[in-house]
Amino acid sequence: MHPLLRIEHLSKTFPGQVALDDVSITLEPGRTHALVGQNGSGKSTLIKILAGYHQPDEGYTASYWRADGTEQPLVLGSAADAEAAGIRFVHQDLGLVEMLSSVENLALGVGFTTKAGRINWKVDTARARQALSEIGFDDFDVKMPVGLLTASQKTGVALARAMQNWENGATLLVLDEPTASLPGADVQRLFDAIHRLKARGVAILYVSHHLDEVFAIADDVTILRDGHLIATQPVADLDHSRLIELMIGHTMQKVVASSARTGDRVLISLAGVSGGNVANIDLDIHEGEVVGVAGINGSGREHLIPLATGQIPTATGEVTLNGVITPPYSPGKVLAAKSAFLSADRAVQGVVQTLTVLENTTLGNLTKHTKFGRILKKNERVEVKTWIERLRVRTAGAEVPITTLSGGNQQKVLFARGLRLEPTALMLDEPTRGIDVGAKEEIHSIIDNAAANGAAVLVASTDTDELVRLSSRVIILRNGVIAAELTGADITSENIEHAQLQSKPATDHSSHKESA
């Protein structure tokens, strides 16, 4: 019996970084193969190479087998060749056109059926219904705009679209974090669809952070770590803790003594904060304390700071900053309460690309440089220059476009924007995402200094080493609630990663597997 697709000795080097190093993977028809690894392990790079988005390094071998059993060489790094080899993708964001109906979304992939130049809706509608019901989605109107469907129905449409014409060669379905936007109950529906596809001989490559799902749905698992292939094994041979061990591998020691609490006053207080993926969080942060927030995507980590700082509107509960209760969805009130925050997405929520370094620094508060309604640009320049020096912003000057700066230096400008308000409560979402090592350390010392001066700091990060480096206490979110808390010497990458991956007590995982 031949496999369906085999890739050997695959490497990918980015300037200054090896993302994949001699990785091999073999996919069998009718089996679900999970691909797991921490952030930066190389699994996204592997998917992007399969999809033709990245070019692999020379030296790999890859081939796939046709339905008639003939082996064909596979050229990686080309979307057209991946398509020809029958590789189909459902990406995390699904890629549906929300204004169009399911029928139209499906037809965008394979073309409309036409009769004398006119779309034959009858045929296309029937075809869409057929494709959806084959994977168990027949409970909604296929003529309704996709934007009005539920998350799981949308996933169904995306699956159906990927699997159209699969008889003509679609043999491998790659699911990239398919449950990222699915509420828990809907995950089962996706799994049912996967079982149906497996029964038809489709191979599935399933990428997920959620180890529960791996045990529930996968037959085999490949573990990547730092770009290396760690193991490929049948899931049945593994248990939870063994899998986590393989994913994490190293243990990072707490290297830097982090700031500790310097006083008893509570400066940041969350009481029953809910919204987004977050459910009912209570948290007090004292003077001089740096509290880290860890959690996999979907755990609530990504929503806690946006909720606390009024960036997203759905918050309930009470946020008290420096003794002032701040209403939800009012970032201005948060800033007025001697607080500052950084958003996770620097380009979209932080930097104003059309303005200069100077204008970006003072954005939001010009009162101290305004006299009779006029901005005193000389004073403003003097202040900004001291910030450039203090935070070591590498820039050709204060009045150059901010886009001429590297990501790390843009981030320092955003720190200056916040710190010039002399905040005593800081809430930082992914403060060093996408920033190189040198600038990262500088930003960490900026945070250290703020805490040493008595500020309370909340840091949410996917980078566990960063949390270890900065925090005097780390809370770990799972399913929107605080699942664990680490302090002192217990704050290690290993402990954080264990805690964020730890599953609920095993429920009925085995039952799906038997039904497959």
Added chain:
Amino acid sequence: MTAAATTTAPAKPRRPLTQRLGFDRFSALYLWAAFMIFFGITQDNFLTHTSINLVLTGKVVVAVLGLAFLIPLAGATFDLSIGALMGFSVAVTMALANKTSIPQGLCALIAIALCALVGFISGFIVVKLNVNSFIATLGMSQVLGALCILVSGNRTLNNNEATGKPILSASYRDFGRRQLLFDLPAYFYFMILLAIVVWFVLEHTPFGRYMFATGGNREAARLSGVKTNRLTWSSLVISATIAGFAGTIHTWKVGVYNSSTGPGYLFPAIAAVFFGASQLKGRPNVWGTLIAVFALAFGVKGLQLTFTSGTEWIEPLFEGASLLIAVAFASRQGIVKIPKRKPKTDATPPPATGAGG
């Protein structure tokens, strides 16, 4: 630190000659100079006092409407109702002067206040009802067109039917028309004054800075504490008020209302603002707008003198072509925002290009 010492700013590349001469940033000034020289040589009555004054005064209304358009545009909000507002202001002023005994100066002020109210309503629609400003103000234009017909009785307002005399009194019109320095009318200097105020507000006050920040990245501005909604709203009130004042200038200058007053002024004003945005600072700005208005006006005048008869086609052709060329340049330089696909947040290691620290 050591890292600081090793990172040096990249050497400034030698800029090409066209850039050093500023053909990109000062193209309108070069164009203006070229028109003056070329038509000055070829046409005897081009560089005369009369024709220069004629061109300067002829474009005051367009220039003021350009200033109106500029303020919301800085915050990436489009006010397409300024032309209709100007016509509305003229219609209201003249109808009030015609039918009531309210002092005519007060009629004009009432008209401007009504325009401000319309701007307030547009602001409500844009901010509270969350309608795209493009659509909201386009719809508002049409509503204003209807109001103009109602107010004017769908007739040309010129002379009072009963007395046969012009509706607007000589003393009212002389207030704006009286000649000052260089024989230019007062309203020309009002325009200059307004331009200085708008320039000051946009370039030297927190309001202006926050407007540009809102225009550049609305969400980032909001999260920095800028009250972006309030800014958008007030910018629409301001633009409507200035458009109303443009109508007042029209009453001084022409003193007649007809159904074509207003809408036709929208296009040249917008063209001037976009052309002007490619000038000087490379973002929507006051002096770029004024330069664009008058550079084009002198070009049109020169061509009209060259082709002595049947020259009506020159002006729209010139304005249309200049808008297309200006916006093409501006979007290449990223001045005018063309909607782009949202950058995807991605947890994979970025293909770092060695852009160290």
